[in-house]
Amino acid sequence: MSIHALLFDLSGVLYEGDACLPGAVDTIARAREQGLTLRFVTNTATKSREQILAKLGALGIEVKPDELFTAPDAAVAYLAQRQQIPYALVHPAIAPLFRTDAANYNCVVLGDARDGLNYATMNTAFRLLMDGCPLLGIGDNRYFRDTEGLSLDAGPFIHALAYAADVEPVIMGKPSALFFAQVVASTGLTPEQCLMIGDDVFGDVEGALNAGAQAALVQTGKYRLGDEHKLSRPAPLIAGVADLWSLL
Structure with missing residues (x-):
């Protein structure tokens, strides 16, 4: 894969509940060391962006405010424009x-x-x-x-x-192609250079593929056995975020 940006879902990929998933902190740190552009993309609608950033920080996951894209933020902007x-x-x-x-x-x-x-x-x-x-x-x-x-x-x-x-x-938010386009545009890269990593076969993986990006499905979070067969086109399946490097 010729990947220059990683788009991470949060819950079910980097953490579950109040605990980090194995390899999450190290994966983010390694990606930064390698100069990859990072975006954190979530539909979470039960926490403000400030609460999300605080939670990630408490878990040891470094996320800059402009790297976080949330569905509620997109909705607020949409309403304000109209x-x-x-x-x-x-x-x-x-x-x-x-x-x-x-x-x-x-x-x-x-x-x-x-x-x-x-x-x-x-x-x-x-x-x-x-x-x-x-x-x-x-x-x-x-x-x-x-x-x-x-x-x-x-x-x-x-x-x-x-x-x-x-x-x-x-x-x-996900799986909207417009939302994915907004995230991709913020990277300055093409969709094909971006890899979405998610546990939701439809919202994360199918949504990213439909937007022209690449995607990988993790077997953590909401993943259920056989989810990968629900995709309209093949996408890599990995055990968890720590196995991301096998693709890169």
């Missing part, structure tokens, strides 16, 4: 990012709101969509893994609303 005021179903940790005005909602934003995703709030969002508001999704992941095991992510709820209201959601 001067949209969202009815935001998001986690309390990122709720302050979204300007709200109940009298002037003109779009719906849905992220990993956890218990905030209930019949009443989903119905409010549905009615706004039926009145013509667009739907913006923070990420499109189907599920994630945490200390309790596999759990539903925001994707199923986004698609439930889209199906009910017969609208096409705009997805911020």
Whole structure:
């Protein structure tokens, strides 16, 4: 592989819960020593970027602020460009990012709101969509893994609303090709020179491949046996981030 930039997913690739995965710290340090451009790409919508950077730092993973690309940041920028005021179903940790005005909602934003995703709030969002508001999704992941095991992510709820209201959601974050293009553009390289490393066969790997980048699937985090066979085209499979160097 002719790779000049590495794009890392976070949870399930570099850490799980509050513990680093084997080889994560050494892999990042070695990549920097070799002069590779690094980007950290996440759909995490339950922590602010400041909390994410603090967590990575506490785990011993050096990440510069301009190397971190999050789906909530992309959503905030998208709304600001269009001067949209969202009815935001998001986690309390990122709720302050979204300007709200109940009298002037003109779009719906849905992220990993956890218990905030209930019949009443989903119905409010549905009615706004039926009145013509667009739907913006923070990420499109189907599920994630945490200390309790596999759990539903925001994707199923986004698609439930889209199906009910017969609208096409705009997805911020992975697997959006526009999001990957933004990350790649920040490196100054071509997509083919960038390698995405992720545990989500659709959001990370398929998303990167569809954006013209290269990708590798790790057998940690949310990976399940046989995930590699769900890809529309082949991609390398490695046991974990420590085995990245076998590809490079």
